[in-house]
Amino acid sequence: MKNYKLIIQYDGTNYAGWQIQNNAVTIQEKITSAIETLTKEKINLIGSGRTDAGVHAFGQSANFRCENEIDIYKFMYSLNSLLPDDISIDKMEEVDENFHARFDAKKRAYMYFINERKSPFYKRYSYQYGGFKDLSIDYLNEISKPILGVHDFTSLSKKTDEQENKNCEIYNVCWKRTGGFVVFYINASRYLRGMVRTIVGSVLYAAKNNLNENYLTEVINKLDREAAAEAAPAKGLFLFKVKY
Secondary structure, three states, X not given: OEEEEEEEEEOHHHOOOOOOOOOOOOHHHHHHHHHHHHHOOXXXXXXXXXXXXXXXXXXXXXXXXXXXOOOHHHHHHHHHHHOOOOEEEEEEEEEOOOOOOOOOOOEEEEEEEEEOOOOOOOOOOOEEOHHHOOOOHHHHHHHHHHHOEEEEOHHXXXXXXXOOOOEEEEEEEEXXXXXXXXXXXXXXXXXXXXXXXXXXXXXXXXXXXXXXXXHHHHHHHHOOHHHOOOOOOHHHEEEEEEEO
């Protein structure tokens, strides 16, 4: 049995997220269908994690196993030809048979883009938010520090998240201003549903109301989604990189 790893890019605008669902179009479904057309085999495409509806990816990782050996260059070209324009396979390689895109992942990094000015070219891929003109990036970084480390992120995830263990370890968070955008970067062991967008929305709320770093600590300690602010829109969020 051969095992192949994919690095995938996609525009999530027109999809109900990564994971296959009934009565909805998803990225996993589109790629699985294309692979099965080429291999003539039933395959199980395993993603490093699911992204929600409207969320994009620079570097989603996935793997699938099949009986026959694949000519990677030809297969990748054919696969991209079958996939719609908003999904592409950036890299492909054969990996150890035991490799598992989800369970072997050590760290997952996301980026969130906020556009400081109206632009028709950035509308699909960033959150247009006008409140950053005079805001200090140092201030944003300071009030975000409480989420570093291991915490129960019940307050900063969707109420519908069914995972019993809601502890996640955040290794790094960073805000920076570049090219007309304010960009939020986060690197963690794992994420709950809606977690990154709720963190972004809560930091924006804290900034708008001139709150200090105690705000996020209090939100986390309450273990109640109602304690956090509204989640930022999905369109500004990108799965950036998965590290193994």
